[in-house]
Amino acid sequence: MSSVLIVGSLTASTLARRGFNVKLYEQKCDIRTAPVVKGKSINLALSERGRSALRLLNLEEEVLKNCIPMKARLIHDKNGNKREIAYGKEDQFINSVGRRYLNEILLNEAEKYSNLKLCFNRKLVSCDFDEGKFTFASDSEEKLEIVEADVIIGADGAHSAVRREMIERIPIDFSQIYIEHGYMELCIKPNEKGDFAIEANFLHIWPRGSLMMIALPNLDRSFTVTLFMPFKQFDSLKTSEQLFEFFETNFKDAIALIGKEQLAKDFFSKRPNALISVKCKPYNFGKRALLIGDAAHAMVPFFGQGMNCGFEDCFILNEILDTNNNNLKDALPEFTRKRNADCFMICDLAMYNYVEMRELVNNPRFLLRKKFDSYMHSLFGRKWIPFYSMVTFTRIPYYECVRRKNFQDKLIALTQYLAMTSSLLAIFITIVKLKKFHFLNFNKIL
Amino acid sequence: MSSVLIVGSLTASTLARRGFNVKLYEQKCDIRTAPVVKGKSINLALSERGRSALRLLNLEEEVLKNCIPMKARLIHDKNGNKREIAYGKEDQFINSVGRRYLNEILLNEAEKYSNLKLCFNRKLVSCDFDEGKFTFASDSEEKLEIVEADVIIGADGAHSAVRREMIERIPIDFSQIYIEHGYMELCIKPNEKGDFAIEANFLHIWPRGSLMMIALPNLDRSFTVTLFMPFKQFDSLKTSEQLFEFFETNFKDAIALIGKEQLAKDFFSKRPNALISVKCKPYNFGKRALLIGDAAHAMVPFFGQGMNCGFEDCFILNEILDTNNNNLKDALPEFTRKRNADCFMICDLAMYNYVEMRELVNNPRFLLRKKFDSYMHSLFGRKWIPFYSMVTFTRIPYYECVRRKNFQDKLIALTQYLAMTSSLLAIFITIVKLKKFHFLNFNKIL
Numbered sequence: 001m002s003s004v005l006i007v008g009s010l011t012a013s014t015l016a017r018r019g020f021n022v023k024l025y026e027q028k029c030d031i032r033t034a035p036v037v038k039g040k041s042i043n044l045a046l047s048e049r050g051r052s053a054l055r056l057l058n059l060e061e062e063v064l065k066n067c068i069p070m071k072a073r074l075i076h077d078k079n080g081n082k083r084e085i086a087y088g089k090e091d092q093f094i095n096s097v098g099r100r101y102l103n104e105i106l107l108n109e110a111e112k113y114s115n116l117k118l119c120f121n122r123k124l125v126s127c128d129f130d131e132g133k134f135t136f137a138s139d140s141e142e143k144l145e146i147v148e149a150d151v152i153i154g155a156d157g158a159h160s161a162v163r164r165e166m167i168e169r170i171p172i173d174f175s176q177i178y179i180e181h182g183y184m185e186l187c188i189k190p191n192e193k194g195d196f197a198i199e200a201n202f203l204h205i206w207p208r209g210s211l212m213m214i215a216l217p218n219l220d221r222s223f224t225v226t227l228f229m230p231f232k233q234f235d236s237l238k239t240s241e242q243l244f245e246f247f248e249t250n251f252k253d254a255i256a257l258i259g260k261e262q263l264a265k266d267f268f269s270k271r272p273n274a275l276i277s278v279k280c281k282p283y284n285f286g287k288r289a290l291l292i293g294d295a296a297h298a299m300v301p302f303f304g305q306g307m308n309c310g311f312e313d314c315f316i317l318n319e320i321l322d323t324n325n326n327n328l329k330d331a332l333p334e335f336t337r338k339r340n341a342d343c344f345m346i347c348d349l350a351m352y353n354y355v356e357m358r359e360l361v362n363n364p365r366f367l368l369r370k371k372f373d374s375y376m377h378s379l380f381g382r383k384w385i386p387f388y389s390m391v392t393f394t395r396i397p398y399y400e401c402v403r404r405k406n407f408q409d410k411l412i413a414l415t416q417y418l419a420m421t422s423s424l425l426a427i428f429i430t431i432v433k434l435k436k437f438h439f440l441n442f443n444k445i446l
Numbered sequence: 447m448s449s450v451l452i453v454g455s456l457t458a459s460t461l462a463r464r465g466f467n468v469k470l471y472e473q474k475c476d477i478r479t480a481p482v483v484k485g486k487s488i489n490l491a492l493s494e495r496g497r498s499a500l501r502l503l504n505l506e507e508e509v510l511k512n513c514i515p516m517k518a519r520l521i522h523d524k525n526g527n528k529r530e531i532a533y534g535k536e537d538q539f540i541n542s543v544g545r546r547y548l549n550e551i552l553l554n555e556a557e558k559y560s561n562l563k564l565c566f567n568r569k570l571v572s573c574d575f576d577e578g579k580f581t582f583a584s585d586s587e588e589k590l591e592i593v594e595a596d597v598i599i600g601a602d603g604a605h606s607a608v609r610r611e612m613i614e615r616i617p618i619d620f621s622q623i624y625i626e627h628g629y630m631e632l633c634i635k636p637n638e639k640g641d642f643a644i645e646a647n648f649l650h651i652w653p654r655g656s657l658m659m660i661a662l663p664n665l666d667r668s669f670t671v672t673l674f675m676p677f678k679q680f681d682s683l684k685t686s687e688q689l690f691e692f693f694e695t696n697f698k699d700a701i702a703l704i705g706k707e708q709l710a711k712d713f714f715s716k717r718p719n720a721l722i723s724v725k726c727k728p729y730n731f732g733k734r735a736l737l738i739g740d741a742a743h744a745m746v747p748f749f750g751q752g753m754n755c756g757f758e759d760c761f762i763l764n765e766i767l768d769t770n771n772n773n774l775k776d777a778l779p780e781f782t783r784k785r786n787a788d789c790f791m792i793c794d795l796a797m798y799n800y801v802e803m804r805e806l807v808n809n810p811r812f813l814l815r816k817k818f819d820s821y822m823h824s825l826f827g828r829k830w831i832p833f834y835s836m837v838t839f840t841r842i843p844y845y846e847c848v849r850r851k852n853f854q855d856k857l858i859a860l861t862q863y864l865a866m867t868s869s870l871l872a873i874f875i876t877i878v879k880l881k882k883f884h885f886l887n888f889n890k891i892l
Contacts, residue, residue, distance in 0.1 A: 159614075164610075167622075168605075171624040171720050171722070172622075172624075173622065173623045173624055174620075174621065174622050175620065175621035175622070175623075176613075176618075176619065176620050176621075177619045177621075178617040178618075178619055274617050276617070
């Protein structure tokens with residue numbers, strides 16, 4: 001569920017706006033002229049970090065007009081009962097936005113700059129970082145194209161070619177992990193009246209322990225449904241009967257929404273996609289190359305931060321250039337310094353939520369904590385922001401979010417301890433009083 | 447400190463011996479004709495796992511003749527005092543052996559098989575795993591060579607090209623970590639009489655917390671000295687004066703042994719080498735390709751298991767072929783199944799020893815535990831083998847070694863608890879007795 005081109009085109013425009021001569025090389029064709037978007041999830045949840053970067057290009061408002069706000073999770077249990085869990089305060093929501101639309105608006109923006117050149121169907125073959133020469137192959141033409149540049153920025157996704165070239169040359173800590181679960185996209189079409197078939201302004205979740213389904217609304221009033229489960233389980237469903245029985249057990253209310261025929265057709269025409277988590281350090285190769293977005297930190301999609309974090313990379317790069325006299329070369333090592341620990345953290349958090357989203361949303365402790373957090377937030381304002389809100393509705397660095405959460409956790413543990421001690425004390429005093437009372441009565445009787 | 451060619455040639459011979467037609471492709475030239483071995487550490491510590499694999503080819507005895515047994519660590523403290531810490535029992539030792547010698551004897555062995563072809567100066571360019579076609583480039587000739595094979599085994603080191611090709615095609619969990627420390631090789635030459643300048647049958651260690659130096663004996667009566675320290679610290683030593691002062695503080699007794707002039711010459715003519723830890727999963731690509739040795743699990747050198755583990759890969763592969771009718775294709779997934787958890791474990795253990803070797807060897811608790819382990823081993827034999835001995839002197843799977851160590855740890859904790867409780871009880875009884883005695887006396891006085 002990466003967001004390759006959108007981070008690349010956003011960053012290209014941001015740099016062009018600052019006066020740099022930019023060439024944007026994209027391996028695929030121009031999505032604006034392509035009939036179907038292959039392979040990638042088709043909608044994303046835009047929140048504060050992503051919005052901040054769009055704001056730089058004055059695109060936030062326009063994008064938001066084309067989003068569907070989701071104010072809460074809507075949890076579907078096995079019996080078809082639904083329960084709302086808000087994301088934040090009344091006026092806080094995350095925004096379902098189409099990947100294709102985002103691609104289009106960002107490419108249209110990029111085309112406005114005379115100092116930005118767009119090149120599609122170009123695949124990076126090799127890098128000569130020292131000489132600043134980068135070789136691209138194209139699908140249509142046979143010959144290779146050598147591009148000269150002072151700096152190359154790899155926003156080329158989880159399987160980044162720029163990163164591959166960097167790893168061959170400098171010592172880079174790197175890890176990639178595939179999780180046990182794959183994902184498959186299904187669809188809930190608009191109902192007969194042409195309206196949303198289920199509540200529109202929610203992120204629908206069917207959490208089922210080892211598996212999970214979610215649905216995000218689209219502008220055409222359909223929902224993109226994503227089923228997450230272990231590859232083994234995908235493989236075990238071989239016939240329509242098995243599939244329907246599986247849905248009957250786990251996602252009963254979704255069968256009618258998707259439609260039996262459509263469900264079987266979609267399910268058996270696709271292979272589930274893999275989910276990868278990627279970390280690396282550093283993000284820069286001296287003052288020559290930089291990795292951003294999924295190329296630097298691909299994450300599993302369970303915190304809804306993949307695109308937002310990629311966009312925030314662009315925001316941070318812009319912020320560094322603001323403070324260093326627009327010196328792009330100097331900004332590269334500074335970017336690693338400023339961003340590495342935060343991005344490691346969000347990759348870990350996303351992996352943590354991979355379990356939490358499937359299980360803890362159903363957990364009474366999770367709900368109790370949410371209520372407590374909201375109460376504390378209403379009392380202390382910005383001094384006590386619930387963890388999810390810090391990550392989603394602020395630009396507090398990810399690492400700092402976790403530091404603050406840990407502090408909150410300690411304070412809660414202390415409160416619980418004090419509460420328990422005072423309860424015990426109260427019980428003790430009550431017993432003593434009862435005894436005394438009993439003793440008095442006893443005396444009376446005597 | 448990888449052991450690329452030695453694992454490759456050992457495995458090639460082992461497979462040729464079993465009747466397979468084998469081609470061994472090596473990127474470098476034939477080491478037997480090369481004047482100097484570049485880059486890699488020049489001696490290794492051979493122990494049981496490595497010896498087992500050599501035994502398969504009846505090479506163990508000959509190799510051991512060319513080793514120098516090291517029966518213990520010899521710890522050099524800052525004042526030049528030395529302290530022995532045995533590796534195991536009286537008759538247990540690890541064996542210092544030259545990398546070049548090992549390479550030579552294994553290549554000579556490989557050449558004996560008519561069904562084994564050696565090809566040097568060949569670099570793997572690309573793999574077509576489905577078609578079983580592998581493309582190599584050579585230094586001398588311009589054209590590419592396409593080699594057909596049912597199976598490719600990548601014993602091509604920490605930066606494996608086979609692994610790179612696999613990672614591009616199938617989901618592989620992969621991590622590489624560079625540690626903060628680099629290493630540099632220095633040398634202690636034989637003394638004026640042509641003899642070993644320091645005790646021969648030891649692995650000399652100068653543990654100094656954040657840094658460490660070791661020395662292994664060579665057949666020519668020299669020692670290969672390896673200095674491990676953070677790259678930053680290497681960089682901070684810019685002049686001979688700084689270098690000598692640094693040695694004066696940390697490795698005073700080594701200055702005369704290495705010689706001031708030689709020390710400065712060696713130190714300033716080299717760059718420290720990086721140390722990498724690599725894990726991946728799976729090791730096989732279906733029934734087409736397999737990674738072994740450092741290509742599968744490069745580790746930091748602090749447990750002396752890098753080569754031994756690589757050789758054991760060969761032993762395990764041979765063992766699988768023994769039990770499956772010599773079916774190499776079927777052996778590949780089985781190898782991953784059998785070997786993955788163990789190799790993850792030894793990579794972690796080596797990393798753990800990266801701290802332990804620098805610090806804990808100086809720690810009284812470490813020494814106490816060693817004594818206790820030896821005592822328990824003398825009482826219970828194979829039921830209580832000290833951890834280091836399990837790893838070094840047996841072929842108990844690495845993962846199982848750790849399981850047993852954890853059990854030992856729990857038992858020790860329990861013993862300590864019981865000992866403490868009974869001590870307290872004893873003290874209590876003594877006090878009571880004293881009081882009684884006192885009381886009696888007191889009575890007498892009355």
